[in-house]
Amino acid sequence: MAPTPRIAGSRRRGGSQPRWGLLVFPAALFMVFFFAWPLGQMIFRSFTDPAMGLDNYARFVQTPSGVRSLLETLAMSAVVTLTCAVVGYVYAYAIRFASRRVAALLLLAVIFPAGVNLLVRTFALQVVLRDTGIINQLLMRLHLIGEHLTLIRTEFAVALGMTCMLLPYMVLPIYSVMRGINPDYVQAAAGLGARPVIAFARVFLPMSLPGLYAGSLIVFVAGLGFYVVPQLLGDNGGGRFLSQYTADYMAQAEWGYGSAIGTILLLVTLTTLAIAARVLKVGEILRMSFGGAR
Amino acid sequence: MAFLEIRDLTKVYGEKVVLDELNLSAQDGEFISLLGPSGCGKTTALRLIAGFLQPDGGSIAVNGREITNLPAYRRNIGMVFQSYALFPHMTVGQNIAFGLEQRRFSRGEISKAVDESLDMVRLNGFASRRPAELSGGQQQRVALARALVFKPQLLLLDESLSALDKKLRVQMQLELRQIQKEVGVTAVFVTHDHEEALTMSDRVAVMRNGRIVQLDTPSNVYRAPVDGFVAESLGEANFLRGSVRSKDGSGFVLDLGDGLSLAVATDRQVDVGETCTVAIRPEDIELAPARSARSDVVGHVRSIAFAGNTTLYVIEALRREIRVRRPNSAAAENGFALDQEVALAWNAGAALVLSDRQGVS
Incomplete structure (x- = not known):
């Protein structure tokens, strides 16, 4: 058994009650059984099933569809991060400077859908985007198009769907950081002679960047693991997402190869986080977005 | 005509009249304090002068020129905020240079002016520091340097010393006043601290309910208050x-x-x-x-x-x-x-x- 874990904070406060650290134990136990154990199993299998060695990884590197799926996953996640960043920033800005009532409404509109099942929302998007869906019907009624547009089963549909699902995770950190920016700063810039556009670009935007970085990180990493949206909205005859690719092989009981792909996805995610931690000082950013900036 | 001329300045929020036909004039180089309890309208008056708020009536003129409808960024007024509002992502030097950059000074002029103003507030060698690395008193000085470097027509100070501890505050009162005299800029200072108002000002405007009750020299408002409110x-x-x-x-x-x-x-x-x-x-x-x-x-x-x-x-x-x-x-x-x-x-x-x-x- 490990010695009693001690929390740094409790020690700083005089170390009178180090037993508080024990409270982390149930959660830690849960994580070990339901998270670390299966993850370890997956990594272990990728090196041992069907035979010891790097065969599964060699196979992935040598399979063009596998590598292509990895690259497509990264590209799609990047595109979605970008669209979420643009839309999310504007949206968060609108919430920040709207009247109290409108702000509450806008905030609700972004949080509420996040509470609805992802599958349900994806089916809903299917209804909207399909050939006889409301977009096509509307455009045809207005005689803007003669024949229906192919919206569903395209990369566009996947990007749109993922943007919809991930937008809240972009908006909330940005909004949180923006709310922490004292209006005095922008007024100070104006008082020093900066036009509104300059005051925004040189003072407000740089001060709100931590939120944008935090949101981008969350969206990019979450986007890498998306399965349902590409499955239901994507062109399944064409490229497959890495998560889909994994599932394909798992379904064929190719546990070793499937695990190897899963491990690669995990590695990509961890690499992203490591780079972000290095470049963006993630700890500080997360503290600012969720701990309430000054 | 006085250098700063405020006539019948009025600001209304819903039902509440925050400023009620305020009149105030200041001579060139004068240091005037607006003193009053919270909610008396002193900060609103300052923000109207700065242009951060639009008045519902009245006019503001500086040096004979009406500025009532000018946006804040065209008023050429320096302001020191209670929070200092130093841009945290910029160095001290960049903070001070900001106002000069907006006025399209050349790089050489800017670096010279920044050095001079750091000199003025006795912070030579601090140009490359970040505001967060400075003490409260030093931040206060940077805020003052930033507000004065572009030679504004008017200096506004919003409870600028209240974040400092008492000993430092008294020191900064004297320092601030000395710098203001050297520069010769007309200053309007908002405070709720009567000792501060008496120590620093040429004249004190005692405010209540959006109006100035008495505007006079420190010794006169202290020794000859017009009513009990001013006396207290x-x-x-x-x-x-x-x-x-x-x-x-x-x-x-x-x-x-x-x-x-x-x-x-x-x-x-x-x-x-x-x-x-x-x-x-x-x-x-x-x-x-x-x-x-x-x-x-x-x-x-x-x-x-x-x-x-x-x-x-x-x-x-x-x-x-x-x-x-x-x-x-x-x-x-x-x-x-x-x-x-x-x-x-x-x-x-x-x-x-x-x-x-x-x-x-």
Whole structure:
């Protein structure tokens, strides 16, 4: 058994009650059984099933569809991060400077859908985007198009769907950081002679960047693991997402190869986080977005 | 025409009139304080001058030019915020340079001006530091340098010293005033601290309910307040209210009710029968052992609070509590004891006779 874990904070406060650290134990136990154990199993299998060695990884590197799926996953996640960043920033800005009532409404509109099942929302998007869906019907009624547009089963549909699902995770950190920016700063810039556009670009935007970085990180990493949206909205005859690719092989009981792909996805995610931690000082950013900036 | 000319400035939020036809004028180079309790409109007035708010009426002119409808970024007014609002993502040098960059100064001019203004606030060598690395007093100086570097027509200070601890605040008061004099910029300073207003200003504007109640030199607002509100705004005071029973050449007799009366020496003209309030500052009252003194006002010491350089006595006299503050020094011990009978006396000029239209209840 490990010695009693001690929390740094409790020690700083005089170390009178180090037993508080024990409270982390149930959660830690849960994580070990339901998270670390299966993850370890997956990594272990990728090196041992069907035979010891790097065969599964060699196979992935040598399979063009596998590598292509990895690259497509990264590209799609990047595109979605970008669209979420643009839309999310504007949206968060609108919430920040709207009247109290409108702000509450806008905030609700972004949080509420996040509470609805992802599958349900994806089916809903299917209804909207399909050939006889409301977009096509509307455009045809207005005689803007003669024949229906192919919206569903395209990369566009996947990007749109993922943007919809991930937008809240972009908006909330940005909004949180923006709310922490004292209006005095922008007024100070104006008082020093900066036009509104300059005051925004040189003072407000740089001060709100931590939120944008935090949101981008969350969206990019979450986007890498998306399965349902590409499955239901994507062109399944064409490229497959890495998560889909994994599932394909798992379904064929190719546990070793499937695990190897899963491990690669995990590695990509961890690499992203490591780079972000290095470049963006993630700890500080997360503290600012969720701990309430000054 | 005065350098800063504010006429009938009005600001309304919903039903609440925050500024009610405020009039104020300041001479070139003058240092004016707006003093008042929170909610009196002083900060609103400052933000209207800066252009961060739009007035609902009235006009503001600086140096003969009307600026009422100019946006803040075209007003050429320097402001020091209570929070300082130093841009945290910029260095001290970049913060100070910001205003000059907006005015399209050349790079050489900017670096020269930044150096000079850092010199002025005694922060040479701090240009590459971040605001977060500075102490409160240093941040205050950077904020001042940033507000003055582009040679604004007007300097606005919004409770700028209130975030500092007391000792540093007193030091900064003197430093700020000295720099303002050197630069020769006209300054409007908002504060709720009467000592600060009295120490720093050429003139103090005492505000209440969106209006200026009295605008005068520090000694005049302190020594000749127009009413009880002003008297109380500028320091402690004992208020005695009553009606004038009789008068003669040297003063009058105030009837305090309950058969009590008080002889007031003043040259202020009052009418017999008029009700008025007399204010006496605690430091103006002298105490003496009752038997040795020739005073009509006698009372008992009810509490004693030692405060270092002074001692505050609460004396029960004239059927009320009268606060008396006596200086302490090694030479003069204030040796009065609890419940001791003492006589109260004050000089002729100490009794401030206030018009009773806005007397303190």
